[in-house]
Amino acid sequence: YFRKLYPSSDSRVNAVSIIIPFKNEANRIKGLIKSINQADIPHTMNVEFLFVDDNSYDNTQELIETHLEKEYVLLVSNEKGKKEAIRKGVQSASYEMLLSWDADISFDTNYFKELAQFPKVDMTILPVVMTGNSLLQRLGGVEFSWLQLFTFGSASLGNAKMCNGANLLYRKDKFLRAEEIRTDYGIKSGDDAFLLKAFQQLNLSIVGNSSRKLAVLVVSPDSYQAL
Numbered sequence: 723y724f725r726k727l728y729p730s731s732d733s734r735v736n737a738v739s740i741i742i743p744f745k746n747e748a749n750r751i752k753g754l755i756k757s758i759n760q761a762d763i764p765h766t767m768n769v770e771f772l773f774v775d776d777n778s779y780d781n782t783q784e785l786i787e788t789h790l791e792k793e794y795v796l797l798v799s800n801e802k803g804k805k806e807a808i809r810k811g812v813q814s815a816s817y818e819m820l821l822s823w824d825a826d827i828s829f830d831t832n833y834f835k836e837l838a839q840f841p842k843v844d845m846t847i848l849p850v851v852m853t854g855n856s857l858l859q860r861l862g863g864v865e866f867s868w869l870q871l872f873t874f875g876s877a878s879l880g881n882a883k884m885c886n887g888a889n890l891l892y893r894k895d896k897f898l899r900a901e902e903i904r905t906d907y908g909i910k911s912g913d914d915a916f917l918l919k920a921f922q923q924l925n926l927s928i929v930g931n932s933s934r935k936l937a938v939l940v941v942s943p944d945s946y947q948a949l
Contacts, residue, residue, distance in 0.1 A: 733841050734841060734842065735838060735891070738770075738817055738819045739770050739816055740771050741808055741815065741820060742754070742772065744774070744775060744825035745804075747782045748782045751782055754823070754827055757829045759792065764838050766838070767834060771793070773786055773825075774799055774811045775797065775807075797810055808887075812894060820892055820893070821837075822890045822892075824887065824888035827888055827939060828940075830935055842893070843929050844893050845885075845896070845917075846929055847929070848937070849933070850939075851934075851939050852867075853939050873886070878930060882928050882930065886914055889938040892917070897917070900924060901920075
């Protein structure tokens with residue numbers, strides 16, 4: 723379907739800036755670092771990793787500097803909150819296509835090979851999978867899978883209701899356009915939901931891609947309080 727819409731190779735994602743905001747993720751970021759180190763990035767694809775420190779006071783930054791083997795940029799947000807950290811990353815990004823990740827994810831070795839086959843659109847909602855071994859974690863994963871079903875079901879009908887900032891692809895210029903109409907920066911949560919709403923208000927193109935090859939994994943909460 724997308725090959726018919728985008729026959730030119732110029733329309734593929736051949737360069738991407740990945741924005742990773744983090745705050746006190748020392749106990750959770752090792753999986754992401756390992757995934758990046760092991761990632762098979764096509765030689766035809768340019769990728770930059772932008773880590774944005776959202777006022778951390780643990781040793782997350784030290785872990786990145788010590789263990790990350792691929793080139794990266796480390797930024798510090800002068801404001802507080804994930805939304806401001808993402809904005810800092812967007813402003814510093816070199817490429818047209820932006821990908822936001824959370825710092826506690828991991829992903830498949832061939833993630834970038836799959837991404838390089840996908841056409842450029844204004845926003846692409848990508849899958850997030852919760853994992854875990856305990857009964858509570860499995861229940862959390864089941865609940866989350868229903869949210870993902872709703873996410874991609876509504877996107878397939880042309881009226882996306884949800885997305886997840888842990889794995890979200892969008893154009894830089896469209897993000898900056900959305901900034902002009904967003905009024906949610908005083909609200910801590912909803913970096914993904916408010917961005918999606920702004921894209922819809924601007925009548926921008928929004929699609930979903932639920933391919934497991936493009937999924938990121940996150941460990942499900944392991945306690946009732948965390949859940």
